[in-house]
Amino acid sequence: MLAPMSTTTWIPSHHPKPQAFAASSTEHSDLLSRLDAEWTHLRTSRRALRTARGWAQAYPDHPLATVVAELGDLDEIRQATQRSSDSGGGRERSDDAILLALVELAPSDELAGRIVLQHLLPALIVQAKR
DSSP, rough: OOOOOOOOOOSTTTTTOOOOOOOOHHHHHHHHHHHHHHHHHHHHHHHHHHHHHHHHSSTSSHHHHHHTOOOTHHHHHHTTTTTSSSSOOOOOOOHHHHHHHHHTTTOOOOOHHHHHHHHHHHHHHHHHHH
């Protein structure tokens, strides 16, 4: 298990706090638009990239370190969590290991949690449309 890093807040203070409610299709669309706009800004944010690159120093022998060492866009991390055509042959898959590392970091690192959300978003959208 990865050791937690310091907590960093990435959601701007002007964003409303999440609330539980039954959302209409318009509200879903608005939420998706806001998440998309946030990701567009966040993925190349110097501060976010600097934080993500720091994960390489903290976990030098982990597959995540390879991805973040020369990071220029957070979407590179999200893409590294996607299934590849290699079956893995019983070995731990690097995409699984990277996603697991992000999930383990997420309780204390909001950026890691946001990348996990971005990874899950397509599946969540499909499920919401059902």
